[in-house]
Amino acid sequence: MVRTAGRFALGGIRELGEFTGFLVSSTFCYLRQRKRMEKWLRAVHEMGVRCLPIILFVGLFTGLVLGLQGYYTLVKFGSESALGAAVSLILIRELGPVLAALMIVGKAGSALASELGIQRNDEQIDALQTMGIQPSGFLVGPRLLAALFCFPALTAVFDLLGIFGGYLTGSVLLNVDAGVYWARVFESVQPKDVTGGFVKALTFGVITIGICSYRGYNTHRKASAPGVRGVSESATRAVVWSSISILAADYVITSFFL
Amino acid sequence: MTATPSNSLLEIRSLTKAFGDNQVLDGVDLKVTEGTVTTVIGKSGMGKSVLLKAIVGLLEPDGGEVWLGGNRTFPRRKHQPDRMASSFMFQSNALFDSLTAFENIALPLREVTHLGRRAIAEKVNGLLKRMELSDAASRYPGELSGGMRKRVAFARALVTDPKIVFFDEPTTGLDPERKFGVFDLIAEYRRDFGFTALLVSHDIPEVFSISDRVAWLDNGKIRFEGAPSDIKGEVETALAGFLRRGNNKASGGQESGGKLI
Structure with a gap:
């Protein structure tokens, strides 16, 4: 029992070390490559464009639901005027970074893991190596650094749309005074809340895109089956582990910022 | 480093590679002279692709040496000069x-x-x-x-x-006409571009038409190395048996003098 636990712990530490080494070497190798800006912009475009519609949609509906739930909870205490504060703080501190990250993982992360897995199976990654191009720097580095921009940017869009959604249900539908709603939003949101939200978004970006890249890139070593099944296993595990990591990291970061 | 013991463009010495208990390469020695097309033949699963990948560094050999253009590329030296131009054409x-x-x-x-x-x-x-x-x-x-x-x-x-091009089964999945087309292409561009080639192929005897040298990989070792015309004389050997059986049921070979190693 103890031996099994020890082996499990050692395996986890080894995996974590390998993962960290993969992220660091991908970033450094990318920084040594040519046409870095072009690759980074392409990665930002890929991640941003791919995820923007779903972020807009989910952000708006999250705000709409929060407005609805928030109103009927607050009205019991005669505090419906605090709806703006409740919606904006919940979104900026918690739901915005977490839900946006989960959406990006579902949309771009799974695609990234699958794409890298297919490239591994199809020997495209080996081909890069034989051409003298460092593969993880070429394929992973730009995406990791693109995540540093895309996650906070998409989280900001999510937050704004969510707060607007809260306004639509709270003020337009349920007659909370619009001036009060917006005044409470501006009063209650402190720079610390915004900073905390962005720190979360940045952390989630590195962790999740890192996990998805790592899983896809190492499909040949990490998946239990070869070929198509291996790719689908890598994509599934990438999404599952990314989602778990988002929630775990959220708890850790929140405990620091509260 | 210019210490390649011969004037070969590529030289492999006692190369070994195992996957678990499976000793795929068991001391492979091979020389490829500049300007020639050398073809490695052998049964499926005998490690032909592993050999190519070990040469270009896609797989780390367990032991032995690889020399490319006078530079030792395995085991690697710390301040190794730039690798000579080589390229790899994948099966897929x-x-x-x-x-x-x-x-x-x-x-x-x-x-x-x-x-x-x-x-x-x-x-x-x-x-x-x-x-x-x-x-x-x-x-x-x-x-x-x-x-x-x-x-x-x-x-x-x-x-x-590139000075040397590695081809990993370049005709896989092609019909006979296209196979010859690819071989013609290699022969034609070799004439035009003057590269050296190391091929892995199952297309026997078609591939001999473009090969200057043939190396037969069997049970982890190069068991024959010579010109394609030399093979025709080896009718009683295990290599001939392998060729007759269309490379599917090669048996352990009998040693003989001359070209069989």
């Missing part, structure tokens, strides 16, 4: 689906060389024209036929003017 072509034929061919030039955009375009367009792929320049690999994809992969392998 390994083309990037999201890049057009032009972009696929231009990729190594864009990423590795200091050539400008115009020089790259000139070089790639020249190759596309010679490979009769000009009309396919802006098409993606998924929109090309099997033969065209093969030619794009070949063009990509040649675009950096």
Whole structure:
């Protein structure tokens, strides 16, 4: 029992070390490559464009639901005027970074893991190596650094749309005074809340895109089956582990910022 | 380093590689002379592709030495001089689906060389024209036929003017006519570009038409090395048995004098 636990712990530490080494070497190798800006912009475009519609949609509906739930909870205490504060703080501190990250993982992360897995199976990654191009720097580095921009940017869009959604249900539908709603939003949101939200978004970006890249890139070593099944296993595990990591990291970061 | 013991462009000495208990390469020795086409033949699963991948560094050998153009590339030296130009053509072509034929061919030039955009375009367009792929320049690999994809992969392998090209079963999945087409292509471009080639192929005896040397890999060792014409005299040997059985049921070979190793 103890031996099994020890082996499990050692395996986890080894995996974590390998993962960290993969992220660091991908970033450094990318920084040594040519046409870095072009690759980074392409990665930002890929991640941003791919995820923007779903972020807009989910952000708006999250705000709409929060407005609805928030109103009927607050009205019991005669505090419906605090709806703006409740919606904006919940979104900026918690739901915005977490839900946006989960959406990006579902949309771009799974695609990234699958794409890298297919490239591994199809020997495209080996081909890069034989051409003298460092593969993880070429394929992973730009995406990791693109995540540093895309996650906070998409989280900001999510937050704004969510707060607007809260306004639509709270003020337009349920007659909370619009001036009060917006005044409470501006009063209650402190720079610390915004900073905390962005720190979360940045952390989630590195962790999740890192996990998805790592899983896809190492499909040949990490998946239990070869070929198509291996790719689908890598994509599934990438999404599952990314989602778990988002929630775990959220708890850790929140405990620091509260 | 210029300490290659012979004037071979590529020399492999006592190369070993095992996967668990499976000793795939068990002391492989092979020399490839500049300007020649050497073909490695052998049963499926005998480690022919493993040998190629170990030579180019896609797999780490367990032991032995690899010398390329006078430089020892395995085991690696700390301040090893730049590797000579070599390229690898994969069995699966390994083309990037999201890049057009032009972009696929231009990729190594864009990423590795200091050539400008115009020089790259000139070089790639020249190759596309010679490979009769000009009309396919802006098409993606998924929109090309099997033969065209093969030619794009070949063009990509040649675009950096390599001294040696490694071909891993370049005719896999092609019909007989296209197989000969690929062999003709290799022979033609070898004449034009003057590269050295190391091929792995199952297409026996068709591949002999373009081969200067043949090496038979069996049970982890090179058991025959010589000119294709030498093989014809080895009728009583295990190699002949292997050839007769269409490379599917080769038995452990009998040793004989002469060319069998």
